[in-house]
Amino acid sequence: MEAYKISLRHISKSFPGVKALSDIDFDVRPGTVHVLMGENGAGKSTMMKIINGIYHPDEGEIQIDGRPVTIKTPQEAARLGIAMIYQELYFVPEFTIGEYLFMAKEPRRLGCVVDWKKLYRQARELIEQEGVPYDPRTKIKNLSVSDIQIIEIMKATYSGAQIIIMDEPTSSISNADVDRLFAKIEELKKRGITILYISHKLDEIFRIADYITVIRDGQVIETRPAGEFDSDTIIAKMVGRPLDNVYPETEACDGEVCFTVEDLSGPGFRKADFDVRRGEIVGFAGLVGAGRTEMMSALVGLTKKRSGRITLDGQELELSTVETAKRQGVVMVSEDRQRYGIVAVRSVLENSVLANLGNLSNLGVLMHHKEREAVGGFIKRLSIRTPGQQTLMQSLSGGNQQKVVLSKWLMTAPRVLILDEPTRGIDVGAKYEIYCLIREMARQGICVILVSSELPELIGMCNRVYVVHEGNVAGQLSGESMNQENIMRLATGGQGNAS
Amino acid sequence: MRLENTLKGNSVKSIASKYGIYLVLVLMVVISSIASPNFLTVSNILSVLRQSSPTIILAFGAMFLMISGSMDLSVGSVLAISGIFSLSVYMMGGSWLGAILAGIMTGLVCCTLSGIISAYVGVPSFIVTLAMDLIVRGGVMLYTGGMPITRTGNFAAFGQGFIGPIPIPIVVVAVIWAVSAFILNHTTLGRKFYAIGGNAEAARASGINVKRTTLFAYFINGIFVAIAGIIFMSRLNSGTPGGGDGYALDAIASTVIGGSSLSGGIGTATGTLVGAIIMGLISNILNLVSVQSYVQSIVKGVIIVLAVVLDISAKKKSV
Ligand SMILES: Nc1ncnc2c1ncn2[C@@H]1O[C@H](COP(=O)(O)OP(=O)(O)OP(=O)(O)O)[C@@H](O)[C@H]1O
Ligand SMILES: [Mg+2]
Numbered sequence: 001m002e003a004y005k006i007s008l009r010h011i012s013k014s015f016p017g018v019k020a021l022s023d024i025d026f027d028v029r030p031g032t033v034h035v036l037m038g039e040n041g042a043g044k045s046t047m048m049k050i051i052n053g054i055y056h057p058d059e060g061e062i063q064i065d066g067r068p069v070t071i072k073t074p075q076e077a078a079r080l081g082i083a084m085i086y087q088e089l090y091f092v093p094e095f096t097i098g099e100y101l102f103m104a105k106e107p108r109r110l111g112c113v114v115d116w117k118k119l120y121r122q123a124r125e126l127i128e129q130e131g132v133p134y135d136p137r138t139k140i141k142n143l144s145v146s147d148i149q150i151i152e153i154m155k156a157t158y159s160g161a162q163i164i165i166m167d168e169p170t171s172s173i174s175n176a177d178v179d180r181l182f183a184k185i186e187e188l189k190k191r192g193i194t195i196l197y198i199s200h201k202l203d204e205i206f207r208i209a210d211y212i213t214v215i216r217d218g219q220v221i222e223t224r225p226a227g228e229f230d231s232d233t234i235i236a237k238m239v240g241r242p243l244d245n246v247y248p249e250t251e252a253c254d255g256e257v258c259f260t261v262e263d264l265s266g267p268g269f270r271k272a273d274f275d276v277r278r279g280e281i282v283g284f285a286g287l288v289g290a291g292r293t294e295m296m297s298a299l300v301g302l303t304k305k306r307s308g309r310i311t312l313d314g315q316e317l318e319l320s321t322v323e324t325a326k327r328q329g330v331v332m333v334s335e336d337r338q339r340y341g342i343v344a345v346r347s348v349l350e351n352s353v354l355a356n357l358g359n360l361s362n363l364g365v366l367m368h369h370k371e372r373e374a375v376g377g378f379i380k381r382l383s384i385r386t387p388g389q390q391t392l393m394q395s396l397s398g399g400n401q402q403k404v405v406l407s408k409w410l411m412t413a414p415r416v417l418i419l420d421e422p423t424r425g426i427d428v429g430a431k432y433e434i435y436c437l438i439r440e441m442a443r444q445g446i447c448v449i450l451v452s453s454e455l456p457e458l459i460g461m462c463n464r465v466y467v468v469h470e471g472n473v474a475g476q477l478s479g480e481s482m483n484q485e486n487i488m489r490l491a492t493g494g495q496g497n498a499s
Numbered sequence: 500m501r502l503e504n505t506l507k508g509n510s511v512k513s514i515a516s517k518y519g520i521y522l523v524l525v526l527m528v529v530i531s532s533i534a535s536p537n538f539l540t541v542s543n544i545l546s547v548l549r550q551s552s553p554t555i556i557l558a559f560g561a562m563f564l565m566i567s568g569s570m571d572l573s574v575g576s577v578l579a580i581s582g583i584f585s586l587s588v589y590m591m592g593g594s595w596l597g598a599i600l601a602g603i604m605t606g607l608v609c610c611t612l613s614g615i616i617s618a619y620v621g622v623p624s625f626i627v628t629l630a631m632d633l634i635v636r637g638g639v640m641l642y643t644g645g646m647p648i649t650r651t652g653n654f655a656a657f658g659q660g661f662i663g664p665i666p667i668p669i670v671v672v673a674v675i676w677a678v679s680a681f682i683l684n685h686t687t688l689g690r691k692f693y694a695i696g697g698n699a700e701a702a703r704a705s706g707i708n709v710k711r712t713t714l715f716a717y718f719i720n721g722i723f724v725a726i727a728g729i730i731f732m733s734r735l736n737s738g739t740p741g742g743g744d745g746y747a748l749d750a751i752a753s754t755v756i757g758g759s760s761l762s763g764g765i766g767t768a769t770g771t772l773v774g775a776i777i778m779g780l781i782s783n784i785l786n787l788v789s790v791q792s793y794v795q796s797i798v799k800g801v802i803i804v805l806a807v808v809l810d811i812s813a814k815k816k817s818v
Pocket of ligand 2: 167398399
């Protein structure tokens with residue numbers, strides 16, 4: 001019998017209304033990268049949180065190095081050499097990066113007083129060693145999701161843990177950062193460290209996986225060495241049926257130009273000019289931090305623009321607050337789900353209708369049957385996995401939360417729909433459904449702007465792509481010239497053959 | 500077999516956290532009736548409710564604020580000034596309508612002012628309302644010269660009167676409970692309160708005017724505080740300038756005991772009612788068994804801490 005670093009035996013876990021895991025048997029060999037795949041809500045995060053002591057199994061046993069252990073808290077898990085990068089970031093807005101990196105293990109003087117000087121010196125060393133451009137005294141709340149994710153990765157990989165769990169660590173970082181993470185993973189593996197890895201990105205898992213386990217509906221479907229799997233078989237096992245298409249058919253768009261942005265400037269971007277035709281899907285490509293999110297935030301009134309003229313159907317728009325932007329039909333699905341997307345302590349229903357209260361009420365009094373109908377429709381359409389409409393948002397899996405945020409904005413019947421990384425954390429099967437919905441919105445004559453870091457997604461979905469480089473619109477691509485090489489060239493500051 | 504067990508475990512836990520507060524209420528009634536045979540009589544129950552009606556009403560105001568992520572520490576003084584202005588107007592003209600309107604206007608002005616400074620200027624509500632408390636208490640002392648206003652004529656008719664067999668203050672509490680429940684469960688305003696308290700940034704990004712909504716919470720609170728003030732003064736049949744001292748914390752405590760979350764976004768009208776009644780019962784039973792008032796204060800403090808600790812641990816367990 002082989003020695004396993006970590007094993008789960010007959011693990012089951014129920015939450016009110018759902019059986020998240022049933023009779024899980026799972027073994028991980030030491031010094032390997034073991035990838036978990038499965039649909040949104042399949043139970044991946046729950047399984048990992050059980051190993052990290054956040055949830056406690058209803059039954060079953062965890063073994064580390066063959067010895068049964070009970071793990072009651074993340075602190076106990078840390079003592080057993082387990083560290084975890086969580087899927088949901090943005091924990092402690094008021095902490096500085098330094099404090100965050102050394103949380104609960106600050107260097108102390110005389111065993112009690114925190115030695116701040118030493119802490120910040122060590123933090124700086126760590127950051128320099130890592131080669132990332134942060135000041136350890138910056139507060140977490142001033143960082144973007146991608147920054148937080150990078151800090152989070154640093155924190156886990158330097159913890160000295162023997163088992164590192166990574167729950168969708170690459171959902172919001174740039175390709176360069178992904179490469180750096182993967183190099184780090186190789187290095188950790190050489191030191192004999194075991195890595196549990198969750199991701200929905202098929203292309204990246206084959207770069208690092210030694211073993212892959214597919215789970216579905218809280219059950220282990222299959223575990224095999226990565227070499228014995230290919231994308232299609234994984235998808236088929238995840239979804240329970242083969243998946244024919246990744247993207248819906250592209251449709252040519254010959255509508256007239258209806259949404260124009262001229263000379264838009266603001267924090268993080270300068271003099272942006274672009275337009276969208278009626279029924280067109282226009283992509284925005286660029287490196288993480290290029291200023292796309294800032295640009296879009298100014299369009300919907302989330303941040304203030306400095307200058308710029310925005311017109312829709314020939315009329316100039318006044319977009320100073322989200323409220324006015326929404327009234328004029330310009331809305332955005334934010335990339336930062338935890339900060340701008342969800343109210344975690346309220347129900348799925350309340351979250352879904354939050355941007356649409358006006359249409360679902362009469363003189364300020366809610367029409368509950370209409371709400372339920374609208375929300376029910378989206379739950380079915382996007383196959384949102386939730387025990388009911390009254391379930392709290394915080395008890396949904398990450399991908400399902402994202403689907404609720406999407407339905408919130410789709411429900412408002414916008415005229416201009418801005419989607420900033422809309423498929424973040426969404427499984428391959430559900431992505432197709434969402435792409436179809438976006439297509440359908442465009443077909444109804446809505447102007448769609450799709451900001452994405454996944455080039456295949458942009459190329460597969462968009463009629464045209466604008467590329468943003470360091471706060472400037474560097475060019476636009478369409479048709480044949482809209483390919484990965486050209487997009488990357490423009491995104492990194494090279495000259496493109498603008499069409 | 501095993502599955503049944505886990506399901507049972509789950510439901511026991513969730514029932515305990517869902518109905519825990521009602522169990523506490525029942526428990527308190529049982530203990531109280533054992534401790535004092537006079538407790539479980541209709542007249543004592545009615546008198547407890549009437550006595551605690553001002554704090555119950557304050558608790559509803561505190562609930563709206565807490566759900567929206569704010570708090571008001573000035574309600575004790577605002578209660579006093581609204582009650583006294585209302586009484587003064589009544590004594591001038593003898594008109595009920597004028598008196599009630601004057602009281603409500605006073606409460607509205609004070610609380611809306613706090614709301615504007617906190618929501619639009621951005622000063623934390625804790626600080627604004629603490630200052631407001633000092634200012635208003637000073638103002639009411641100046642106005643009355645620190646002396647109670649007596650010879651109030653028929654002003655007591657409101658606080659001491661009955662509709663049928665039921666004291667008017669209890670009817671008012673019932674109405675406020677119903678109105679609060681309606682606002683929270685059936686109006687867009689209620690949804691917005693929950694959203695801005697649960698995650699203000701997400702609410703803003705959904706197109707909700709966070710500042711205006713916050714102001715509405717203060718607005719409702721102002722009306723409730725004034726009503727509590729009128730009942731308070733009218734029931735005592737005197738304008739007591741020191742009245743309502745310490746009520747702000749009682750109101751907040753009742754709200755927390757009733758299940759509202761200090762971090763915002765959570766709370767129900769019925770929970771608040773039960774929480775406030777529990778607070779009232781505590782005072783009553785301590786009085787009935789004649790515990791000294793300093794000791795009462797200590798006991799109340801301990802109970803508040805226990806309630807919050809229970810609240811936190813229940814939330815942790817539910818994960
Ligand atoms: N705290 C909780 N309370 C109630 N239900 C929960 C809780 N956490 C998870 N669940 C439920 O358990 C199931 C599994 O969720 P989990 O987060 O493990 O999914 P996942 O596989 O990580 O999905 P995703 O790819 O979307 O992140 C879901 O149905 C979810 O709604
Ligand atoms: Mg997950």
